[in-house]
Amino acid sequence: xxxxxxxxxxxxxxxxxxxxxxxxxxxxxxxxxxxxxxxxxxxxxxxxxxxxxxxxxxxxxxxxxxxxxxxxxxxxxxxxxxxxxxxxxxxxxxxxxxxxxxxxxxxxxxxxxxxxxxxxxxxxxxxxxxxxxxxxxxxxxxxxxxxxxxxxxxxxxxxxxxxxxxxxxxxxxxxxxxxxxxxxxxxxxxxxxxxxxxxxxxxxxxxxxxxxxxxxxxxxxxxxxxxxxxxxxxxxxxxxxxxxxxxxxxxxxxxxxxxxxxxxxxxxxxxx
Amino acid sequence: xxxxxxxxxxxxxxxxxxxxxxxxxxxxxxxxxxxxxxxxxxxxxxxxxxxxxxxxxxxxxxxxxxxxxxxxxxxxxxxxxxxxxxxxxxxxxxxxxxxxxxxxxxxxxxxxxxxxxxxxxxxxxxxxxxxxxxxxxxxxxxxxxxxxxxxxxxxxxx
Amino acid sequence: xxxxxxxxxxxxxxxxxxxxxxxxxxxxxxxxxxxxxxxxxxxxxxxxxxxxxxxxxxxxxxxxxxxxxxxxxxxxxxxxxxxxxxxxxxxxxxxxxxxxxxx
Numbered sequence: 001x002x003x004x005x006x007x008x009x010x011x012x013x014x015x016x017x018x019x020x021x022x023x024x025x026x027x028x029x030x031x032x033x034x035x036x037x038x039x040x041x042x043x044x045x046x047x048x049x050x051x052x053x054x055x056x057x058x059x060x061x062x063x064x065x066x067x068x069x070x071x072x073x074x075x076x077x078x079x080x081x082x083x084x085x086x087x088x089x090x091x092x093x094x095x096x097x098x099x100x101x102x103x104x105x106x107x108x109x110x111x112x113x114x115x116x117x118x119x120x121x122x123x124x125x126x127x128x129x130x131x132x133x134x135x136x137x138x139x140x141x142x143x144x145x146x147x148x149x150x151x152x153x154x155x156x157x158x159x160x161x162x163x164x165x166x167x168x169x170x171x172x173x174x175x176x177x178x179x180x181x182x183x184x185x186x187x188x189x190x191x192x193x194x195x196x197x198x199x200x201x202x203x204x205x206x207x208x209x210x211x212x213x214x215x216x217x218x219x220x221x222x223x224x225x226x227x228x229x230x231x232x233x234x235x236x237x238x239x240x241x242x243x244x245x246x247x248x249x250x251x252x253x254x255x256x257x258x259x260x261x262x263x264x265x266x267x268x269x270x271x272x
Numbered sequence: 273x274x275x276x277x278x279x280x281x282x283x284x285x286x287x288x289x290x291x292x293x294x295x296x297x298x299x300x301x302x303x304x305x306x307x308x309x310x311x312x313x314x315x316x317x318x319x320x321x322x323x324x325x326x327x328x329x330x331x332x333x334x335x336x337x338x339x340x341x342x343x344x345x346x347x348x349x350x351x352x353x354x355x356x357x358x359x360x361x362x363x364x365x366x367x368x369x370x371x372x373x374x375x376x377x378x379x380x381x382x383x384x385x386x387x388x389x390x391x392x393x394x395x396x397x398x399x400x401x402x403x404x405x406x407x408x409x410x411x412x413x414x415x416x417x418x419x420x421x422x423x424x425x426x427x428x429x430x
Numbered sequence: 431x432x433x434x435x436x437x438x439x440x441x442x443x444x445x446x447x448x449x450x451x452x453x454x455x456x457x458x459x460x461x462x463x464x465x466x467x468x469x470x471x472x473x474x475x476x477x478x479x480x481x482x483x484x485x486x487x488x489x490x491x492x493x494x495x496x497x498x499x500x501x502x503x504x505x506x507x508x509x510x511x512x513x514x515x516x517x518x519x520x521x522x523x524x525x526x527x528x529x530x531x532x533x
Contacts, residue, residue, distance in 0.1 A: 374494050376494065378492055379494035380494070381489060383489065385486060385488075387507065394499065397494045397496055
C-alpha cells in the first residue's frame with residue numbers, strides 16, 4: 001500500500017516534471033543546468049585523487065622499489081609538467097604509441113617490476129574497497145598540464161598512423177545497433193535526455209571534450225580517465241569491450257587528442 | 273514511523289533529553305558542539321514537524337531573510353546537488369538543510385558561532401525532485417525558507 | 431585509514447575563507463549491492479573546524495551529504511600563517527584531522 005502511494009506520488013512528480021521540462025525546454029532549462037555545472041566547479045573532488053596520485057608518484061613501488069620519478073612520460077624521467085598535453089606520443093623504448101595510462105602501466109611493469117596483471121588490477125576504481133592507483137596517478141599527471149596547450153605530435157609518423165586509424169574507427173559502424181562514435185558525436189545539437197552530446201567532428205567540440213578528461217563523475221563519485229570514457233562509449237554502443245591500453249583505445253585517443261590540439265588543457269574537470 | 277517514535281520514547285530519560293536539547297549542537301553556539309552526541313533521532317525524521325520536534329524547536333516562521341545562493345533550480349544529478357544558504361536573521365546560531373522527499377528529511381546542521389558568517393555552501397543528495405528547506409535558529413527562534421529543486425537523470429555525460 | 435582532506439584557507443579582506451573537500455563514501459545505508467544485500471550506512475556524522483583552538487564551525491551530518499563532501503564558509507579574522515584545523519568523525523568512529531595554513 002505504502003509502496004503504491006509512493007509510486008503514485010513519484011509518477012505524479014515525474015509527470016509534472018516532464019511537463020514542466022517540456023514547457024520550459026530551451027533556454028531556461030539549459031540556463032539552470034549551466035548554473036548547476038557552474039556551482040560544482042568550486043571544490044572538485046578530483047583534487048582528492050590528484051593528491052593521492054602525487055603521493056604515489058614519489059614513493060618507491062613494486063618489487064624493484066622504484067618510484068615514478070624514473071618514469072619518462074615523454075619529457076624526461078619524472079617530468080610531469082606539461083606531459084599530458086603531448087600524449088599520446090611514440091615511445092621508442094616501448095616501440096609503441098602510448099597514452100598516459102598505458103605508459104604508466106609500462107613504467108609499473110618495466111621499471112617497478114610489477115606483473116602486468118598487478119599493474120592492470122583495478123583499472124577503474126569502485127569506492128574505497130576497490131581503489132584505482134591508475135586513476136589517481138592519471139589525475140595527478142593530467143593536473144600538471146592545466147593551462148598548457150594540447151600539442152600532440154601528429155607529424156610524427158607512428159602517431160600520424162594511429163590518428164588515421166582512430167579517425168577510421170570513429171566513423172566505423174558496427175555492433176548489434178549498427179552504431180559508430182559518429183552516430184552520437186557527429187552532429188550538432190544531439191542529446192541523450194537532457195545531456196548535450198559534443199560534436200567531436202568539430203574542432204571546438206573535440207577540444208572542449210578532450211581537455212576536460214580525466215573528470216570527477218558526480219554520478220559515480222569516481223575520478224574517470226579517458227580510457228574509461230572510451231570503454232563506456234563502447235559499452236553504450238554494444239560493442240565488444242574495449243581492452244584497456246589496446247591499440248584500438250590508443251588510436252581513438254590519438255584521434256581525439258590530436259583534434260584538440262591548440263586548446264589549453266582544462267582538467268581534471270567535474271561532470272554530472 | 274511508529275517504530276521510530278517508540279525508539280525515541282524508549283531511549284528517553286536524562287540522556288535523550290540532553291541530546292534533544294543539545295540537538296545537533298543547538299545548545300549554545302560554538303559550545304563544543306562536536307563534543308555532543310550525534311543527534312540520531314533528528315536524522316531519522318520524515319516531516320518538518322517531526323524534525324522540529326527532534327531538534328527541540330517549534331514550527332519555523334517563514335523568512336525572507338534566509339536566501340539560497342549558488343543553488344540551481346535543476347540538478348543534473350541528484351547525487352550531488354550544490355546548496356548555498358545565507359541567513360540575514362540577526363543572531364543566527366545555526367543553519368540546517370532539510371529535504372522534504374528524501375528517505376530521512378534532515379541532511380545537515382551547521383552551528384554558526386559568533387564571528388563566523390551565517391553563510392555556507394555544501395552539497396547534498398536528493399532522491400527525487402523536492403522542496404529543500406533552509407532552517408535557521410536565531411536567538412532561540414526558528415526561521416525557514418524553501419526552494420524546489422528539480423532532479424533529472426542525465427545521459428552518458430561527456 | 432582515511433585519505434587526507436584538501437583544505438584551503440585564504441584571507442579575503444578581514445575574513446578567512448575556508449574550503450574543504452573530504453574523502454568519504456557517505457554511504458546511505460539505502461543502497462543494495464549486486465547480490466541484493468543492503469550496503470551498510472557509512473557516513474561522516476560530525477565535523478569540527480577550529481581556528482587557533484576556537485571553534486569556527488561545527489556540524490552534524492546525516493547520510494544525505496554527498497560523497498566526498500565539500501563545504502565552504504567564512505569567518506572573521508585570521509592572519510596569514512594561522513592554522514585552521516578540521517576534524518571529522520564517522521559512524522564507524524573513524525576520524526581524521528587535517529590542518530591548513532591561512533594564505
